[in-house]
Amino acid sequence: MTAIALTQYSLLPITARIDEKPYFASHNTQSTRQINHKAINILRPIAVANQFLKIQQECSSEGWDGYDAKRVEDKILGNAISFVNSLDEKIPIPEICPEPDGEIAVEWYGENKSTISISIGVGDIINYAAIFPDQHKANGTDALKNENKTIIEFYIKKVLGLE
DSSP: OEEEEEOSSOEEEEEOOTTSOOOOOOOSOHHHHHHHHHHHHHHHHHHHHHHHHHHHHHSSSTTTTSSSOOOOOHHHHHHHHHHHHHSOTTSOOOEEEEOTTSOEEEEEEOSTTOEEEEEEOSSSEEEEEEEOTTSOEEEEEEETTOSOOHHHHHHHHHHHTOO
């Protein structure tokens, strides 16, 4: 995929893989840094969609795991993409894991075995479980379409050491 870096003088095409942070030519100016940050924000939904596309391709039929796993439905993929894209932009794109029950888990891993896993299904409820760097634990449910994701985002950031 090709990303475009904007400078005060020209457009510079820079080749980058979509699953990596794009590399931008820089001219140590404030405007270039602001534009680069905006370009990364523009590419994030594309990177998220590409990761979920892999899951859709690999898990679109019953028994995708070689056993009795349910297929991952398009509605679940849509729910998961919307959820990930609605998170604070400081939170990196998660690991995406299909589950045998047809749901999708999005997971983040931090230091000291800290982890948060959020399971997203066809309904309007998400389930989460977290182990924090200090080995305390949290789990629960939340509304998928909750406009105020304060608790979930706090837990993700705590796992990643961003809080």
